[in-house]
Amino acid sequence: MDKVENIVKHADVSEKNIEHYLCDQVKRLGGVCLKYSNAGAVGYPDRVALMPGGRCLWFELKSLGRTTSNVQKIRIKQLEKIGHTVYVCDSKESINGVLEDLGYVI
Template sequence: MQERHIEARLKKETERLGGIALKLVCPGMAGVPDRLVLLPGGVALFAELKAPGKKPRPLQIKRKKQLERLGFKVYVIDSYKGIEAFLREVSG
């Protein structure tokens, strides 16, 4: 399974819950998470998506820690089951 399949599923499942999963592209700042997930009730989270078994690169880990220091939750998801667990945690 490729990362793009996991990303597409996250987008679809987020929309099913009434939210949106925005693709992040930040010129001049590499390593930002792939998606900004916005859910009803003003919930904002970041998701870094990986192919199964793949791990974030060092720069991605650095950005994750920066965002967490600012008070944001950042999730690393590498499977459909990971998407289900993520959405269960953040929507309920």
């Protein structure tokens, strides 16, 4: 495989591409997908999707095959302790799976 093919292949499974896909799906479903950043604390999920009906979905997005860091695992546990669920997704298929499991039609 040449360099161009590698770049194209990586672009399809990159965190940025997966993030863009999530935002498009959430918008299509009538929600708003916000980038979450907190200058005072690291490790929080990348995106929060505010869905119709008051549902709030947290997403930590990764490039295909990547995993969460130790600080991200701590933040996820903190959010879960107060009743939130954080979905870790590394592909378009994993995003579709989460949304479908929650009852959304993809």
